[in-house]
Amino acid sequence: MRNRNHIINVTALVFIVTVPLYYLLRAIYALPQAASAEAVPIDQMFTGHFIAIAFLFSLIMVFMLYSAFVFRRKPGDDTDGPHIHSNTALEIIWTVVPTFVVLGFGIWGTVTLNDLVSAKENEMTIEVTGQQWSWSFAYPEQEGFSSPTLVLPVDQPVVLKMGSKDVLHSFWVPEFRVKQDLVPGQETTLRITPTEIGDYKVRCAEICGTAHSTMLADVQVVSAAEFDAFVEERTQAPVYAEMTPEERGEMWYTGGEADWASCAGCHSLDGTRLAGPSWLGLYGRTEELEDGTTITADDDYIRKSIFEPNAQIVATYAPAMPAVFVDTFAAKEAEILANEGIEIDIVDDLIAFIQTLEE
Numbered sequence: 001m002r003n004r005n006h007i008i009n010v011t012a013l014v015f016i017v018t019v020p021l022y023y024l025l026r027a028i029y030a031l032p033q034a035a036s037a038e039a040v041p042i043d044q045m046f047t048g049h050f051i052a053i054a055f056l057f058s059l060i061m062v063f064m065l066y067s068a069f070v071f072r073r074k075p076g077d078d079t080d081g082p083h084i085h086s087n088t089a090l091e092i093i094w095t096v097v098p099t100f101v102v103l104g105f106g107i108w109g110t111v112t113l114n115d116l117v118s119a120k121e122n123e124m125t126i127e128v129t130g131q132q133w134s135w136s137f138a139y140p141e142q143e144g145f146s147s148p149t150l151v152l153p154v155d156q157p158v159v160l161k162m163g164s165k166d167v168l169h170s171f172w173v174p175e176f177r178v179k180q181d182l183v184p185g186q187e188t189t190l191r192i193t194p195t196e197i198g199d200y201k202v203r204c205a206e207i208c209g210t211a212h213s214t215m216l217a218d219v220q221v222v223s224a225a226e227f228d229a230f231v232e233e234r235t236q237a238p239v240y241a242e243m244t245p246e247e248r249g250e251m252w253y254t255g256g257e258a259d260w261a262s263c264a265g266c267h268s269l270d271g272t273r274l275a276g277p278s279w280l281g282l283y284g285r286t287e288e289l290e291d292g293t294t295i296t297a298d299d300d301y302i303r304k305s306i307f308e309p310n311a312q313i314v315a316t317y318a319p320a321m322p323a324v325f326v327d328t329f330a331a332k333e334a335e336i337l338a339n340e341g342i343e344i345d346i347v348d349d350l351i352a353f354i355q356t357l358e359e
């Protein structure tokens with residue numbers, strides 16, 4: 001029977017096209033390294049979708065091209081083709097089967113999502129704050145210190161409690177797969193269990209203004225021992241009198257135990273462009289300002305840039321820095337004077353630190 005031969009041909013062709021197409025899709029839409037427990041079920045769903053897409057594309061294209069080619073008009077044949085009316089069995093099949101496939105994907109997605117957002121045993125809470133255009137991470141279970149870098153112990157489930165100080169942002173580490181918005185006036189949560197030690201980056205995944213693309217923060221997944229060392233370092237009460245100005249400057253830069261937005265959120269030390277100019281080689285550098293004038297980055301300029309951040313904006317940057325440091329620095333200096341009886345100048349410390357950052 002000729003029909004049977006056609007069906008065998010088409011079935012074989014659909015299979016032959018599906019397999020390479022599936023691998024082509026995998027190559028085109030290659031996923032980054034999977035570094036969290038959440039990545040496993042999500043990547044399985046990607047695989048399921050790629051198989052379905054490859055199969056459906058092949059099914060439609062093979063049937064169409066096979067029919068157009070094999071049943072094309074023969075030379076000299078001027079007769080009409082056969083008149084075909086509906087095929088009830090076929091129509092029921094191509095309605096019912098896709099309905100169940102779509103429902104299946106829907107149920108699979110719902111079950112997976114439920115699992116990803118549900119509370120895990122002994123999870124650790126970390127508070128994430130987003131603001132134009134930096135991130136900060138606080139560790140309420142470790143005395144509440146904050147850090148510009150998100151440091152996570154490997155294989156430890158964490159729940160991120162997230163909020164924004166201004167507009168919508170979105171927390172996204174591609175290697176962890178999961179993503180969640182930060183909404184002003186609201187707390188959102190995201191659960192992650194990092195499984196691979198390594199360095200990653202949080203990228204803001206919600207357009208949030210001029211410097212959105214530079215709203216990045218480092219993520220380090222470390223061993224339990226390294227995490228303990230990190231916590232110990234951050235929770236030790238510093239004795240300011242025993243530190244050099246450069247050491248204090250570095251501490252102010254990363255936020256230290258102070259509760260102001262850290263410099264590190266917007267100024268890199270390695271030349272990377274973030275929301276503000278990098279501090280690498282900043283001291284003594286000639287900067288071009290928005291109005292076309294140039295200025296040398298000396299003590300006066302740096303002090304003014306911290307206390308009146310919007311007075312002199314370096315060309316190509318947007319005014320981003322809050323003008324709060326006159327007050328917060330003064331309060332901190334008064335606290336240190338009261339506790340340790342020494343007078344320090346936080347800006348002088350920062351300048352001393354910046355002077356060590358030569359290119």
Ligand code: CUA
Pocket residue numbers: 130131132133168169170204205206207208209212213215
């Ligand atoms: Cu924050 Cu984009």
